[in-house]
Amino acid sequence: MLARLRVSLSVSIQTIFFAVALTLAGLLTWYGYQKNIEAALDMAQDLMREVNGAILRDMDAIYAPVRTLGAALPLAPEVAVKPEGTDHPLAGAFLAALDCNEHIYSIFLGWDDGEFYQAIHLRGAVAVRQALRAPPLASYALRHVSPGSYGSTAQSWTFLDARRRPLARRTEPTAFDPRRRPWYKLARPRDELVKTKLYVFASTRDLGTTVARSFATPVGGVLGIDLTLGGLSRILRGYDLGDGGQVFTFAADGQLTGHREPGRVVRRVTDRQGRPWNLPARIATLDDPVIQGVYDQYASGADMENAITGFDVGGRRFLSMITPLGNVGSHEFVAVVAPQERFVAPLNRVRTNLLLFSLAALLAAMPLIVLVARRIARPLNLMAAEAERIKRFDLDSTLNLRSRIIEVDNLSTSMSRMKGALRSFGQYIPRDLVRRLVESGAEPRLGGDRRELTILFTDIADFTTLSDTMPPEALMTILSNYFSILGGTISGADGTIDKFIGDSVMAFWNAPTRTPDHTALACLAALRGASALADHCVPGPDGCRMLATRFGLHRGEAVVGNIGSSDRLNYTAMGSAVNVAARLEGMNKFYGTTILASQAVADAAGDEFVFRAVDVALPKGALRPVAVCELLGTRPDGAHPELAAPRAALEGLDAWNAAYADYRARRWARAREALLALHAAAPGRLTRLYLERTARALAREPGPDWTGVEEFHFK
Amino acid sequence: MSTVSCAARVALLLALYAALALPAAARGAEGDLVVVGNHAPPFRIIENGGFYGIYFDVMNEIARRTGLGVRFVEAPFQRCLAMMEQGEADIMLGPNRTPEREAFMAYTTVRFPPADKGFYVYPGTSPVRAHADLGGLAVAVLRGARYYPEFDDDRTLRKVECFDQIQAVEKVLTGECDAMLIPVQEADYLLMHLGVDLERSPFVVPGKPSYLTISRRSPRALVRREVMEEAMRGMVRDGTLEAILARYR
Numbered sequence: 001m002l003a004r005l006r007v008s009l010s011v012s013i014q015t016i017f018f019a020v021a022l023t024l025a026g027l028l029t030w031y032g033y034q035k036n037i038e039a040a041l042d043m044a045q046d047l048m049r050e051v052n053g054a055i056l057r058d059m060d061a062i063y064a065p066v067r068t069l070g071a072a073l074p075l076a077p078e079v080a081v082k083p084e085g086t087d088h089p090l091a092g093a094f095l096a097a098l099d100c101n102e103h104i105y106s107i108f109l110g111w112d113d114g115e116f117y118q119a120i121h122l123r124g125a126v127a128v129r130q131a132l133r134a135p136p137l138a139s140y141a142l143r144h145v146s147p148g149s150y151g152s153t154a155q156s157w158t159f160l161d162a163r164r165r166p167l168a169r170r171t172e173p174t175a176f177d178p179r180r181r182p183w184y185k186l187a188r189p190r191d192e193l194v195k196t197k198l199y200v201f202a203s204t205r206d207l208g209t210t211v212a213r214s215f216a217t218p219v220g221g222v223l224g225i226d227l228t229l230g231g232l233s234r235i236l237r238g239y240d241l242g243d244g245g246q247v248f249t250f251a252a253d254g255q256l257t258g259h260r261e262p263g264r265v266v267r268r269v270t271d272r273q274g275r276p277w278n279l280p281a282r283i284a285t286l287d288d289p290v291i292q293g294v295y296d297q298y299a300s301g302a303d304m305e306n307a308i309t310g311f312d313v314g315g316r317r318f319l320s321m322i323t324p325l326g327n328v329g330s331h332e333f334v335a336v337v338a339p340q341e342r343f344v345a346p347l348n349r350v351r352t353n354l355l356l357f358s359l360a361a362l363l364a365a366m367p368l369i370v371l372v373a374r375r376i377a378r379p380l381n382l383m384a385a386e387a388e389r390i391k392r393f394d395l396d397s398t399l400n401l402r403s404r405i406i407e408v409d410n411l412s413t414s415m416s417r418m419k420g421a422l423r424s425f426g427q428y429i430p431r432d433l434v435r436r437l438v439e440s441g442a443e444p445r446l447g448g449d450r451r452e453l454t455i456l457f458t459d460i461a462d463f464t465t466l467s468d469t470m471p472p473e474a475l476m477t478i479l480s481n482y483f484s485i486l487g488g489t490i491s492g493a494d495g496t497i498d499k500f501i502g503d504s505v506m507a508f509w510n511a512p513t514r515t516p517d518h519t520a521l522a523c524l525a526a527l528r529g530a531s532a533l534a535d536h537c538v539p540g541p542d543g544c545r546m547l548a549t550r551f552g553l554h555r556g557e558a559v560v561g562n563i564g565s566s567d568r569l570n571y572t573a574m575g576s577a578v579n580v581a582a583r584l585e586g587m588n589k590f591y592g593t594t595i596l597a598s599q600a601v602a603d604a605a606g607d608e609f610v611f612r613a614v615d616v617a618l619p620k621g622a623l624r625p626v627a628v629c630e631l632l633g634t635r636p637d638g639a640h641p642e643l644a645a646p647r648a649a650l651e652g653l654d655a656w657n658a659a660y661a662d663y664r665a666r667r668w669a670r671a672r673e674a675l676l677a678l679h680a681a682a683p684g685r686l687t688r689l690y691l692e693r694t695a696r697a698l699a700r701e702p703g704p705d706w707t708g709v710e711e712f713h714f715k
Numbered sequence: 716m717s718t719v720s721c722a723a724r725v726a727l728l729l730a731l732y733a734a735l736a737l738p739a740a741a742r743g744a745e746g747d748l749v750v751v752g753n754h755a756p757p758f759r760i761i762e763n764g765g766f767y768g769i770y771f772d773v774m775n776e777i778a779r780r781t782g783l784g785v786r787f788v789e790a791p792f793q794r795c796l797a798m799m800e801q802g803e804a805d806i807m808l809g810p811n812r813t814p815e816r817e818a819f820m821a822y823t824t825v826r827f828p829p830a831d832k833g834f835y836v837y838p839g840t841s842p843v844r845a846h847a848d849l850g851g852l853a854v855a856v857l858r859g860a861r862y863y864p865e866f867d868d869d870r871t872l873r874k875v876e877c878f879d880q881i882q883a884v885e886k887v888l889t890g891e892c893d894a895m896l897i898p899v900q901e902a903d904y905l906l907m908h909l910g911v912d913l914e915r916s917p918f919v920v921p922g923k924p925s926y927l928t929i930s931r932r933s934p935r936a937l938v939r940r941e942v943m944e945e946a947m948r949g950m951v952r953d954g955t956l957e958a959i960l961a962r963y964r
Contacts, residue, residue, distance in 0.1 A: 182908050186762060189962050197762050200910035252761070252789045253754045254879065272837060272890035279885055279909060284878050299791060 009380055013373035018362065025358035033351045037344055044319055044343040045308045048336040051239050052323035055247065055334050058235040059325070062103045063211070066225050069097055069107070070193050070211045073223050079109055080217035083117045086142035086158035086169070094119035095140055095164060103231035105201070105208060108143075110178030111221035112188075114153070116145035120203070131204045134159050135167045143203070145176050153177070176202055178222070187212035187222045198257055198265070198280045201226060205278055207266050233262040244316065245338035246290055249325065254295060256281045257332050289313045294320045294335050310340065319343070379403045383415055390415075393435040395423040433496050433571055437512050444569055448561015453508045453573055454522040454553065454601065455581035456495065458486060458529065460503040461548040461589070470540075478540035479503065482547055485538065486529050493525035494518075498572050506582075508573045511560040519555050519604040523631055526551040526595050527643040552585025553597035553631065555604050580626055583619030587628060587712065591615065592685025599627035608638045610645040612653055613660050614686065618711045625709045630686075652678055663690060664708055668697040747784035748936050750774055751795040751804040756904040757963035758809055758830065758925075761789050770808035770827060772959045773950070774927070777825070780946040783939060793859055802932030809925040811861060820928040823940055825947040828960060829922035830898040832862055835906075835913040837887055842916035843894055855883035855895035862896055863920045880905055887913055898922065900963070 007015070073079070078089040088094075094107040098121035108118035120141040122134055132141055138159035145155040155174040159167045178184050181202065187194045193213045201208050212224040232249065237260040239247045249258030259265050267281040283295045293311045297320060308319045317340040322333040341348075379401050386399045399419065401412040426434075437444065460466070460482070467475055483500055490497055490507045494515055498506040507525070509518035530551060537544035556577025562569040584596045591614055602611040611629040618625040632653075633645030655678055662671035672694035679687035752759040752770065760768035766775075766787040778785045785806070790798060798804035800819040812822055834843040834854070843849060846865055849872055858876040861867050875892050877883040880901065886892040888911065897905070899919065906913060927943065929936045950956045 180907055182904075185757075185904070185907075185963070186760070186767070194762065194765075197908070199908040202910055205910060251754075253791070267885070269885050269888055271888040277888055277909075277911065279881055279911075282879060282881060285882070299794065 008377065010370075010373045010377035013376055014366075014369055017369050017373070018366070021362050021365075022359075025355070025362065029351055029354045029358065032354070033347060036347045036350070040343045040347055041308065041319070044338070044340075045321065048308060048319070048321040048338070049323070051241070051247065051336050052321060052334050055235060055239065056323065056325065058238070059232065059334075062101070062227070062231050062235075065101055066104065066211050066227065067193060070213050070223065070225050073107070074213045074215035077217075079215050079221070079223060080219065082111070082115060082219075083144045086117075086144050086156050088117050088142075088144075091119060091142060095121075095160075097225075098140070103227055105226040105228045106203075108178075108224050108226070109221055110181065110184055110224065111219050112179070113219050114145075114147035114177055114179060115219075116143070116155075116176065116178040118143040118145075118203075127206070128204050132157070132159075133170070137161050138167050140164065145174060145178070147177075183210040183212040183224045184222050187214050187224070188220075190214065191216075197251065198229075198255065200278055205276075207278055207280060229258065229262050229265050232258040233260055233265075236260040239336075241336065241338040242342045243339070244290065244318070245336075245342065246288075247334070247336050248291060249332055249334045250283060250291075250295060251332045252298075254283045254299075256283055256286060256291070258334070290318060290337055291335075293318060294322070294337050298322060298333070298335075316341070376405065376408075379405075379408045379412060383408075383412060386415055386419070390419060390422060391438060393422075393426060393438070395419055395426055433498075433512075437571060439513060444562060446562050446564070446566065446569070448559045448563070448574075450557055451511055451560050452518075452555065453510050453558045453560060453577065454519040454555045454604075455558065455573060455578050456490070456505070456507045456509075456522050456526060457552040457582045457585035458505045459550050459585050459588075461550055463503040466545075466547075474541045478538055478545060478547075481540070482533075482538045485532050485536075486549070489528040489532060490525045493521045493528065495522060495525050496571075499570075504585075506578075508558075508560070508578075511573065512571065517606075519601055520606050520608060522553055522555075523597070523601065523605045523609050524634075524640065524643070526553055526597075526631060527633060527640075530594050531643060549594075550585055550588035551595040551631075552581050552583070552588070553595065553601045554581035554584055554626075555598065555600040556580065576622070579621060580619055583617075583622065583712065584626070584628065586714070587617060587619070590712070591628075591630070591689065593630045595631040597629050597631050599629060601631075602629045605631075608634055608640070610635055610650065610653070612649075612656055616707075616709050618709050620712050620714060625707075648682055652682060659690070663694065666697075666702070666706070668694045672698065746935075747786040748805040748933075748939075749788055749798075749803070750785050750806045750808060751788045751790050751798050752808050753790060753792045753795060755792075755809070755898075755901055756908075757900050758827070758898075760904075769959055769963055770925075772962070773825075773827065773947070773956065774806070774808055776950055776955060776959070777927075777943050777946045780949065781939065781942045783943070799928065799930045800932075802930055805930055805933040805936035807928045807930075810928055811923050811925055813861065816928070819931050821931055821937060821940065822926045822928050823947075824944045825927035826924040827926070829924050830900060831922045832896055832920045833899045833902060834894045834896055834916040834918055835887065835902055836894045836916055837890070838912055838914050840893065840914075842914065843918045844916065845918055848918070849894075852893040853886075853891070855886045855892040857883065857897075863923075866896070866920070881909070884909060884911055884913065896920075904963075 073090070073093070076090060081089050090109070097107055098104055098119060102123070104121065106118050106120040108116060110116045120132070120143065122128055122132070122138055122141060129138070134141055139162040140160040142158040142160065143155060145153060147153045153174050153176065154171055155176060157170040161167050182196050182199045186196055191214060193211060196210045196212070198207050198209055200206070206228065208226050208228050210224045210226050212222050214220065214222050236247045236258055241247065247260065248256060250256050256265050264286065265281050267279045267285055269277045269279055271277055283291055286292065290313055293313050297309050297311055308321045310317055310319050312318070318337050319340050320335060320337040322335045325332040325334060382399065382401055389397060399412065399416050403409040403412060470478070483505065486505055487497055490505070494513070495507045495509050496511060498508060509515060509522045515521060530549060533547055533549045537546045554577055556575070558573045558575035558577045560573040562571055563574070564570045580598060584598060588594060588596050593614065596614065597611065610632045612632060614628040614630050616625050617628050632649045634640045634643045636644040655674055659671045659674035659678065662674065672691060675687050675691050675694060679691060752766070754761040756768055758768050758770045759766070760771070771787065774785060777783070788804065795804065795807050796810070796816065799807050807820065809827060810816060810820070836842055841848070843852070853873045853875050855877050856862065856874050857880060858878055866872065875886060877886065880897055883892070883895040883897065884905065887895050894916065895913070899915065902915070929940060931937070
C-alpha cells in the first residue's frame with residue numbers, strides 16, 4: 001500500500017493559492033479570449049458583409065447604367081433601322097454611351113435576318129487594336145455585318161479618331177452570324193433584360209459578358225452591351241484584406257468570374273497548332289487552395305451567405321463569407337476570404353501577454369503568499385506541537401497564542417483551556433504512567449501480561465511517630481514534598497510509580513515501556529532517592545525534617561496491566577515478586593539497612609553496583625527463602641561516582657564477606673572473630689545481629705537441621 | 716380546485732394545438748417543390764438570375780399547368796443525385812435511367828427527347844466514324860457520366876475524366892485528348908460560348924431519354940406524379956414541347 005502523502009499546511013496553502021490563482025487567471029484569460037474571439041469573429045463577419053456589400057454597390061454602379069441603357073435603347077424606334085454602311089441613327093448615342101462608361105466595350109444590334117451593327121470603344125487596348133487591325137490613332141470602331149446573297153457575309157469596319165472622324169475603312173468576308181451568339185440565344189426568346197455568363201467575344205477573343213434585350217420590330221432582334229472584366233477587377237483590387245486575403249466572384253458551377261488580377265479569370269491555352277485560346281477559368285484549374293477552399297465550402301452546402309465559415313489551408317485558418325450578386329448577376333457570388341489571424345492575431349498576442357503577466361504577477365506575489373501561508377500555518381504548527389506535548393502529558397508549559405483568524409484563535413483558546421483542565425486532572429492520576437502508556441501504544445483495556453519486572457518499595461522510617469507528632473495539615477505538606485522528591489528520582493530513572501500507600505511508594509520498571517536494563521535503573525533510582533533524602537531535609541510548614549527512607553528491591557516475574565472496572569482502570573503489577581519487594585523493604589528495620597535487594601537484583605544489576613550479602617530470609621507469607629543483599633552504592637570508578645558506596649563499607653566488604661561465608665559454613669568462632677573486628681571498626685545493627693547469632697551458636701551448637709534462614713513473621 | 720384544473724386543461728389543449736398547428740403552418744410557408752439541376756446548356760441553362768433551357772422551360776410549363784409551386788436550385792450533377800437520395804430535393808430534371816438511381820428516384824413517364832452524343836475532334840484530325848475507331852484514342856469524358864454501354868463497359872479504351880466540359884474542350888485543343896464525347900446540343904452551345912471550333916465526327920450515338928424524376932423520400936411530390944405526367948402529355952399534344960425544343964435549336 002502506498003504511503004499516504006502528507007504535506008505541510010504552509011506548502012498546501014501555497015500550492016492551493018498558486019493553483020487557484022493560476023486556474024482563475026487561466027480561466028479568466030480563456031473566457032476573455034473566447035469572448036474577444038467571438039467579438040472578433042462578429043467584427044470579421046461585419047467587415048466581410050460590409051466588403052461584400054460595398055463590392056455589390058460598386059458593381060451595381062457599373063451595371064445600373066448598363067441596365068438602364070439595355071432597357072431603354074431597345075425602345076428607340078431607330079433599332080428597326082438598318083445601317084447604311086457603318087452609319088446608323090443610333091451610332092452617336094452608342095458612342096456617347098461608350099464615352100460615359102469605361103466598362104462598356106461595345107454596344108450592338110443583332111437582327112433576326114443576320115444583320116449586325118456594333119460600336120466599339122478601343123481605349124488604347126493593344127490586344128484589341130491588334131485583333132481588329134485598327135489604325136494607331138483609332139478610338140472607336142464601327143462594324144456592320146451584312147449577310148449577302150448566296151450565303152456570303154461581309155463585314156465593314158470604320159475606325160474613328162477621338163473626334164469621331166473616320167480614319168480608315170475596311171470590308172472583309174466573315175462567318176459571323178449574330179443568331180448563333182450566346183446573347184442572342186438567351187435574350188431573343190424573352191422580353192426581358194438578360195445577362196450572359198462569361199463567354200469569348202468573337203471579335204477580340206477576350207472574355208466578357210453581355211447585357212442584352214430583345215426588341216420587337218418588323219425585323220426583330222437583340223440589343224446588346226458588352227462588358228469587359230477590367231472594371232470588376234479594378235473594383236476587387238480596391239479591397240485589401242491583408243496577406244492571404246482575397247476578394248473574388250465565382251459562379252455556382254465553379255467558374256471564376258471576377259478576380260483582382262483580370263488575367264486569372266481567363267485560362268489562356270495554346271492549342272496543338274500554337275494558336276492561343278482564351279477559356280473561362282474554373283476554380284479547379286486555378287491552383288489556388290484558398291479560393292478552392294471557399295468553393296468547396298460552398299459546394300458542401302455550408303451556409304456562407306449568412307455567416308462566416310472557417311476552413312484550413314496549409315495549417316492556416318481562413319474565414320470566408322459569400323454574397324449572391326443578386327440583380328447584377330446570376331448564380332454568382334462575391335466571396336471574401338481572409339486568414340483568421342488577421343482578426344485574432346492581436347487577441348492572441350493579448351492572451352499570451354495576459355497569461356505571462358498573470359504568471360509574473362503570481363510569481364511576484366509568491367513571497368507574500370509564502371509569508372501569509374506561514375503566518376496561517378504557524379499557529380497551527382504551534383498548536384500541533386502543543387497537542388503533541390499534551391499527548392505526552394507535558395502539561396506544564398503555557399501556550400499564549402493569539403491569532404487574527406477567528407477559528408485559529410478559538411482553537412488556541414480551547415486548547416489552552418483543555419490543557420488547564422488536563423493539568424488539574426493530571427494531579428489526580430499517575431501522569432508519568434499515562435505518558436508511558438501512551439508512548440507504548442498499549443490499549444487501555446482490562447487485563448495484563450506476565451513480565452519480568454524490577455519492583456521497588458519505599459517506606460519512611462518512624463513515620464508513625466512522625467504522624468503522631470505533627471498536625472495532619474503539616475504532615476500532608478511535608479509528605480507531598482517528600483513524594484515529589486522521591487517520585488522525581490523514580491521517574492527520572494524511567495520507573496513507573498504504581499501507587500502511593502500512606503508514606504510508601506510502590507514502583508516498577510520494564511512496564512509499560514520495556515527497558516532491558518530495568519534492574520540497574522531501579523537500583524539507580526533507589527540510590528538517588530536515598531541520597532537525596534539523606535542529604536536534604538524535606539521542607540514543611542514548620543521547618544524541614546530529615547526523613548530516613550528504606551528501600552526494598554526485587555526482580556521477578558509479575559503480571560502487569562490494567563485492573564479495576566471498565567470505567568476506572570488502575571495500571572499495576574501483581575504477584576509474589578511484588579510481595580517479596582515489599583517484605584524486603586520491611587526487613588531494613590530488622591537488619592538496620594537502607595536498601596535491601598534480593599539476590600536476583602544483585603545478579604541482574606551488573607558490575608556497576610556494590611552489594612553485600614545480608615541474610616537468607618523467608619518473608620512472611622513466602623514459600624521460598626530469599627537471599628537478601630544490601631545495596632551499598634555504585635563503584636567509585638563507574639559511571640555514577642556521586643552514588644559510590646562509602647569508602648569504609650568498601651574497605652570492610654571483603655572482611656564482611658569472609659565472616660558471612662564462615663557463618664554460613666558453621667564456623668562460628670572464626671566468623672565471630674571477624675565480626676568483632678568489623679563491629680569494633682564500624683558498629684552496626686547487622687554486625688551486632690551476627691555477633692549475637694554466633695554467640696548463640698557457640699553456646700549451643702545448632703542441630704544438623706540448621707538452615708540459617710531467618711523466618712519473618714511480620715511484614 | 717376544479718377551476719384550476721379546468722384552466723390547466725385548456726392551457727394544455729392550447730399548447731397541444733399550437734404544437735401541432737404551427738409546424739403545419741410553417742410547412743405550408745415553404746411548400747414549393749425543390750427542383751435541382753446543374754448548368755448544362757441547352758438542357759439546363761442557369762443564367763441571368765433565372766433557370767432556362769429545355770428542361771427548366773418544360774418544368775415551368777408543367778408547374779404552370781398543374782398549379783404546382785416550384786423552386787429551382789442549382790447544384791453540381793453529383794450533388795443533385797445526393798440531394799435526391801437524401802430527400803433534400805423533390806424533383807430532378809434529366810438524369811438517365813439506371814438501376815442504382817431507381818433505388819432512390821421514381822422515374823415518371825415525363826421523358827425528355829434523347830440527347831444524341833457526339834465525338835468532337837480537333838479540326839483537321841481523323842474523325843471518329845465508328846466505335847472501332849476509338850482504339851488508341853484518348854477520349855475526354857465527364858467524370859461520373861454514362862454514355863452508351865459499349866463505350867462505358869469497354870475497359871480497353873483510354874478515357875480521360877474531366878471535371879467539366881470546358882476542361883474536356885481544353886484537352887482536345889491542346890492535344891492531350893484526341894476527342895471528347897458530349898451531348899451534341901450541349902456541345903454546340905458550349906463551343907458557341909467559347910468561340911471554339913471543334914469538328915463533330917460522323918459517329919453519333921443515339922441518346923437515351925432522360926426523365927423527370929421524383930425523390931422517393933418526397934411523398935408530397937410523389938402524390939403529384941400523375942398530374943405532372945398528364946400535363947406533359949398535354950404539352951406533347953398541343954405542340955408546346957416542340958416549341959420549347961425549337962427555341963434552343
